[in-house]
Amino acid sequence: MTRRGTSHRPQEQLATRRRLLQMAGGTAAGLILTPRVWSSVSAQASEIALGALMPLSGSGGSFGQDMLKAAQFAVEEINGAGGPLGRKIHLFQENDETNAEAAVRAAKKLIDINKVSAVFGTWASSVTLAVAPLCQENKVVEMSTSGSSKITAIQKKGFVFRTEPDDLLFGRAYAECAIQYGWKTAAVLGLNVPFTASTVEAFRERFEAKGGKVLSITTYNENQTTFRSEVLKAFASKPDFIHISGYDADTESILKVAYESGLKTKWLLPGFAVTDSVIKNAGPAIEGAYLIEEGVAEDSPAYLRLAKRLGGDRYYSYAAQTYDQANLLALAIEAAKKADGAAINGKLREISGPPGEKVTSFAAGAALLRQGKKIDYDGASGPIDFNEDGNIAKANFRISQIKQGKSTPVGLLKDVLF
Amino acid sequence: MFSYLVAIITFTGIYAMVALGLNIQWGMTGLINLGQVAFFAVGAYTAGLALLAGVPFAAAVAAAACLAGALGIAVALLTPRLRELYLSIVRLGVSEIVRIILLNDNWIANGPNGIGGIPQPLFARFHGEYGMFFAGLTIFVVAILLWLSLRLARFPLGRIFRAIREDEVVVDAVGKSSVLFKVEAFAIGAIFAGIGGAFYAVYLTYISPDMFTAQVSVYVLAAVLISARGSSVGTIGGIALVAFLIEGTRLLKDYITFIDGVELAAARLITLGAALMAVVLVRYRRSVELRS
Amino acid sequence: MELKFYLISALVEASIWALPAAGVTLIYGVLRYPNFALSEYMTVGAYLALALANLPGITIWFAAAAAVVMTGILAAAVDQAFFRPVRQAGALPPILLSLGLMLVLQNVVRFVWRNDVRELPVPLVEPYEIAGFVITSHQMATIVCSLLALFMLFFVLSRTRFGKAARAIANNPNLALVAGVEPEPVYFGVLFVAGALAALGGIFLGLASTITPLIGWQTLIPIFAVAILGGLGNVLGAASAALVLAAASEYSLLVVQASYKPAVSFVVLALVLLVRPSGLLRSNL
Numbered sequence: 004m005t006r007r008g009t010s011h012r013p014q015e016q017l018a019t020r021r022r023l024l025q026m027a028g029g030t031a032a033g034l035i036l037t038p039r040v041w042s043s044v045s046a047q048a049s050e051i052a053l054g055a056l057m058p059l060s061g062s063g064g065s066f067g068q069d070m071l072k073a074a075q076f077a078v079e080e081i082n083g084a085g086g087p088l089g090r091k092i093h094l095f096q097e098n099d100e101t102n103a104e105a106a107v108r109a110a111k112k113l114i115d116i117n118k119v120s121a122v123f124g125t126w127a128s129s130v131t132l133a134v135a136p137l138c139q140e141n142k143v144v145e146m147s148t149s150g151s152s153k154i155t156a157i158q159k160k161g162f163v164f165r166t167e168p169d170d171l172l173f174g175r176a177y178a179e180c181a182i183q184y185g186w187k188t189a190a191v192l193g194l195n196v197p198f199t200a201s202t203v204e205a206f207r208e209r210f211e212a213k214g215g216k217v218l219s220i221t222t223y224n225e226n227q228t229t230f231r232s233e234v235l236k237a238f239a240s241k242p243d244f245i246h247i248s249g250y251d252a253d254t255e256s257i258l259k260v261a262y263e264s265g266l267k268t269k270w271l272l273p274g275f276a277v278t279d280s281v282i283k284n285a286g287p288a289i290e291g292a293y294l295i296e297e298g299v300a301e302d303s304p305a306y307l308r309l310a311k312r313l314g315g316d317r318y319y320s321y322a323a324q325t326y327d328q329a330n331l332l333a334l335a336i337e338a339a340k341k342a343d344g345a346a347i348n349g350k351l352r353e354i355s356g357p358p359g360e361k362v363t364s365f366a367a368g369a370a371l372l373r374q375g376k377k378i379d380y381d382g383a384s385g386p387i388d389f390n391e392d393g394n395i396a397k398a399n400f401r402i403s404q405i406k407q408g409k410s411t412p413v414g415l416l417k418d419v420l421f
Numbered sequence: 422m423f424s425y426l427v428a429i430i431t432f433t434g435i436y437a438m439v440a441l442g443l444n445i446q447w448g449m450t451g452l453i454n455l456g457q458v459a460f461f462a463v464g465a466y467t468a469g470l471a472l473l474a475g476v477p478f479a480a481a482v483a484a485a486a487c488l489a490g491a492l493g494i495a496v497a498l499l500t501p502r503l504r505e506l507y508l509s510i511v512r513l514g515v516s517e518i519v520r521i522i523l524l525n526d527n528w529i530a531n532g533p534n535g536i537g538g539i540p541q542p543l544f545a546r547f548h549g550e551y552g553m554f555f556a557g558l559t560i561f562v563v564a565i566l567l568w569l570s571l572r573l574a575r576f577p578l579g580r581i582f583r584a585i586r587e588d589e590v591v592v593d594a595v596g597k598s599s600v601l602f603k604v605e606a607f608a609i610g611a612i613f614a615g616i617g618g619a620f621y622a623v624y625l626t627y628i629s630p631d632m633f634t635a636q637v638s639v640y641v642l643a644a645v646l647i648s649a650r651g652s653s654v655g656t657i658g659g660i661a662l663v664a665f666l667i668e669g670t671r672l673l674k675d676y677i678t679f680i681d682g683v684e685l686a687a688a689r690l691i692t693l694g695a696a697l698m699a700v701v702l703v704r705y706r707r708s709v710e711l712r713s
Numbered sequence: 714m715e716l717k718f719y720l721i722s723a724l725v726e727a728s729i730w731a732l733p734a735a736g737v738t739l740i741y742g743v744l745r746y747p748n749f750a751l752s753e754y755m756t757v758g759a760y761l762a763l764a765l766a767n768l769p770g771i772t773i774w775f776a777a778a779a780a781v782v783m784t785g786i787l788a789a790a791v792d793q794a795f796f797r798p799v800r801q802a803g804a805l806p807p808i809l810l811s812l813g814l815m816l817v818l819q820n821v822v823r824f825v826w827r828n829d830v831r832e833l834p835v836p837l838v839e840p841y842e843i844a845g846f847v848i849t850s851h852q853m854a855t856i857v858c859s860l861l862a863l864f865m866l867f868f869v870l871s872r873t874r875f876g877k878a879a880r881a882i883a884n885n886p887n888l889a890l891v892a893g894v895e896p897e898p899v900y901f902g903v904l905f906v907a908g909a910l911a912a913l914g915g916i917f918l919g920l921a922s923t924i925t926p927l928i929g930w931q932t933l934i935p936i937f938a939v940a941i942l943g944g945l946g947n948v949l950g951a952a953s954a955a956l957v958l959a960a961a962s963e964y965s966l967l968v969v970q971a972s973y974k975p976a977v978s979f980v981v982l983a984l985v986l987l988v989r990p991s992g993l994l995r996s997n998l
Contacts, residue, residue, distance in 0.1 A: 059686035064828030068683040098686035104632045115425035129629040136626050153534045195972050197534045222972040226931040228922050231722040232963045233971050252830045256922040263849045265840045284832040514979030521976045639812050646809045687824035694816025701809045705802040
C-alpha cells in the first residue's frame with residue numbers, strides 16, 4: 004500500500020476502523036437477533052400497534068409536542084376502557100423532524116418493524132405527501148393534520164385521511180370573514196410552505212369574487228429570523244387588513260415587529276398559528292387581531308377532557324385533531340372487528356359521520372358498536388365527517404378576536420364547502 | 422423488519438453515491454465542497470421531471486448526471502481557487518441558491534409543494550418485491566461508482582488529483598493545468614451526486630425543496646471526513662456508520678421508558694451528535710498519540 | 714421613507730450577524746478551522762438569558778451579561794475537553810467535532826426547554842421617529858452594544874497581551890511557539906470570546922424576534938457568509954461584511970421578490986469574491 008501523506012499510519016487507522024466496524028456490527032447483530040429484545044420493540048401479539056409520526060423537532064416542533072401528548076392521552080382513555088376488541092393499543096412514537104425524508108425512514112420503521120396498522124399525526128404537508136405512497140403500498144392508514152390542497156390528489160388512492168380542513172376551505176373562510184366585516188382591501192404576508200399557496204389562492208378567488216382586492220402578496224422564507232422589511236412592504240399599499248399565512252414563531256415575530264415600527268392595522272390570522280404562547284408573548288402587538296379558528300368544539304365533552312389533561316385555558320388545534328385521530332382509529336377497529344389497515348380504511352367514514360348515534364368518546368362508541376348500532380363520532384376538533392376523499396366535507400370556522408390578552412369568540416362561519 | 426433494513430440500505434446506497442462524489446472532490450483532490458446537496462437536488466428534480474414527462478429511466482438518470490455535471494463545471498469555473506476553505510462557502514451558497522430557486526419556482530418545480538407521483542422503473546415487473554429490486558439496483562450502481570472511484574485513484578488522472586491535493590504548484594510546474602483537472606474532479610463529483618439524486622427521486626416518488634437543505638450536507642460531509650483521506654471504500658464505511666447511528670438511535674429509543682415525547686426525540690439527537698464526536702475522538706486520538 | 718426604514722432593519726441585522734461572525738472568523742484565524750457549532754452558542758446564550766431573566770429579582774441586563782459570560786466559559790470548556798485531544802490531527806477532526814456538537818447543543822436546549830416559542834421578558838415598546846427614521850430603544854441598544862462589543866474586541870486584539878499572542882499564532886503558529894507563546898491559554902481565551910460574542914448575538918436576535926431552539930441553525934449560513942466575505946480571520950472585515958450583506962439583503966426587497974432574499978447574500982458574496990478572492994479585507998486579525 005502506498006503511503007498517502009504523512010499524517011496517518013495506514014495500519015493503525017485500519018485497525019481502529021476495523022474495531023469500530025466490528026463493534027457496530029456486533030451491536031447490530033445482537034440487537035436484531037435477541038428475541039427478548041423484540042418483545043419491547045414490537046407490540047405483544049394481543050396488542051394493536053399504532054404509529055404516531057409527529058414533528059418533535061424542526062419548524063413544527065412547538066405543535067408536535069402537544070400533538071403527541073394528546074394522542075397518548077387518547078390511548079390512555081381507550082385502553083382504560085378495555086381497548087378495541089378487548090385488546091390494548093401500543094402507541095409507537097417517531098419524530099419526523101418536520102422533514103419529509105426523515106419522515107419516510109421513520110414511517111418505514113413504524114410500518115415494518117413495529118407493524119402498525121396506521122400512521123397518524125403527520126403535520127407538514129410535505130411529510131404527509133412523502134409518507135402517503137408508503138402507507139398506500141402497505142395498506143396502512145395515514146391520518147394527517149396537513150392542510151395543503153395538493154394532498155387531495157393523493158387521497159384519491161385511498162388510505163389517507165385528514166382532520167384539518169383543506170386550505171381551500173380556509174382560504175374561503177378568510178374571505179368570508181373579511182366580507183362580513185366590510186373590509187375591501189387586503190395585503191398578504193405568507194410563509195413559503197405548501198399550505199400558504201393554496202390558502203392564499205382560495206382566499207384571493209373568493210375575496211375578489213365578492214368585490215375585494217388583494218393589493219400585495221409578500222412571501223418570506225422559513226429560516227428567516229427577522230421580518231421587519233417584509234412587514235413594511237405589506238403596509239406599503241395601505242390595506243384595510245393584513246392576513247398572515249404562517250406558523251407561530253413567524254406570526255409572533257411579524258406582529259411584534261409591526262408594533263415596534265408603529266405600524267397598525269387589522270390583522271387576520273390563522274387560529275393554529277396563534278398559540279397560547281403567542282398571545283402571551285405578543286402582548287399589545289396582538290390586541291384586536293382576528294383569528295379564524297378551525298375545528299372548534301370547545302363545548303364538546305371530548306375537548307373538555309383533553310383541555311383538562313393538557314392544561315386548561317389554551318386553544319388546542321392540532322392536538323385536538325390527534326386526540327380524535329386516535330379515537331377514530333380505535334373505533335374503526337372495533338367496527339371492523341379487525342385491526343389491520345385495510346379494515347380500518349373501510350370503516351373510518353362510517354364511524355365518523357352520519358348516520359348514527361352521536362358519541363364523543365371511545366368508551367361510548369365501542370359500547371354502541373358492540374350492540375350492533377351505528378355511531379357518529381364527534382370529537383374534540385369538531386364533527387369530523389369525512390367525504391369520499393377522506394377530507395372534512397364541510398368545515399365550521401370560528402371568528403375570534405384577541406381582547407385584553409384573551410381570545411374571545413365573536414362570530415361563526417358555518418358550513419364552508421369545497 | 423427485513424423490508425425496513427432493505428429501505429435503510431437503499432437510502433444508505435443513495436447517500437453513498439453523493440458521498441463518493443464528495444470524496445472525489447474533497448478526499449482525493451482537496452477541493453472543499455460544502456454545497457454537495459446542490460447537485461443532489463438538481464439531479465433529483467431533473468430525473469423527477471424527466472420521468473414524469475415519460476422519459477425512460479436510464480435516460481432520466483443520464484439527464485440528471487449531465488445537468489448536475491454542467492452545474493458542477495459552472496461552479497468550479499466560478500471559483501477557480503477551489504482549494505481555499507472560504508471559497509467553499511460560495512459553493513454552500515450555490516446549494517442554498519439552488520434550493521431557494523426550487524422553492525420559489527412555481528412553473529417547473531412546483532415551489533414548496535414539490536413534485537410527486539414520480540414513476541418507478543419496472544414497477545409492474547417487480548410489484549411486490551419492488552423494495553428488494555430497487556435496493557439491488559442501487560447497490561449495483563454504487564458498486565459501479567465505487568469501481569470508477571478506485572480506478573480513478575489508480576489512474577494517472579487520480580494521481581494528478583492527489584498531487585493537486587498535496588501541492589498544486591508542482592502540478593502547474595510540470596505543465597499540467599491544475600485548473601482543468603480541478604474542474605474535472607469537481608464535475609465528476611457533481612455527476613455522482615446527480616445520479617444519487619435521480620435515484621432518490623425515484624425511490625421516494627415525491628421530492629420537495631425541504632429535503633435538500635444543508636442538513637444533508639452535514640451527514641454526507643461527516644461520512645467523507647470520517648474515512649481516511651481519499652479512500653473510496655472508507656467513504657462507504659463512513660456513510661454506513663452515519664446511517665447506522667441515525668437508525669440505530671431510532672430503534673434504541675423505543676427501549677427508553679423514563680423519558681418521552683419531545684425530550685426523547687431530543688435525547689436521540691443528542692446521542693447521535695455525541696456518537697459522532699466519540700467516533701472522531703476515538704479515530705483521531707490514536708493518530709495523534711502515534712505521531713507524538 | 715422606505716429607504717430609511719430598511720436602513721434600520723439592515724443595521725439591526727448587521728449588529729446581530731457581526732458578533733457571531735466575528736467569533737467564527739476569530740476561531741478560524743487562530744485555530745484554523747470553521748467551527749460550525751458557534752451558531753448554536755447563540756441559541757444557548759439566548760436561552761440562558763431567558764432562564765436567568767425569568768428568575769425573581771434579576772434584571773434583563775444582568776441576565777444578559779451573565780448568559781454571555783456563562784456561554785463563553787461553556788464554549789472554552791467544551792473546546793478544552795473535546796477539541797484539545799485532537800489538536801495535532803489537522804483541520805478535519807475539529808470540523809467533524811463541531812458538526813456533532815451542533816446536534817448536541819441544539820438538542821440539549823430542546824431537551825430542557827422544549828420547542829415552545831419564547832420571548833425575553835422585555836415589554837414591547839413603541840418606536841421613536843427621529844429625522845424620518847423609525848427606531849425603538851431596543852434597536853438602538855442592539856446597535857450600540859454591538860458596536861461596543863466589536864470595539865472592545867478590536868481593542869483586546871490589538872492592545873492586550875492575549876490579543877497579541879492570538880494574532881501571533883494566527884499569523885505564524887510555529888514562530889509564535891518558538892517565541893514562547895503558550896497556545897492553550899490563548900485558545901481558551903479565543904473560544905471564550907467567540908462563545909460570548911455568539912451568545913450576545915443570540916440575545917439580540919431573541920430581542921428582535923423570538924427564541925426557539927432553531928434560531929442558531931437558522932443563522933448559521935448567514936454568519937458564515939459574513940465571515941467569509943469579511944476575509945476569514947479579519948474581525949474588522951466581519952463587521953463591514955455584516956453591514957454589506959445585511960444592507961444588500963434588506964434593500965433587495967426594492968427590486969426582488971421577498972422570497973428570494975436569502976439568495977441575495979450569496980449572490981453578493983460570489984460577486985465580491987470573484988473580484989477579491991480573499992474577501993473584502995485581507996485575511997488577518
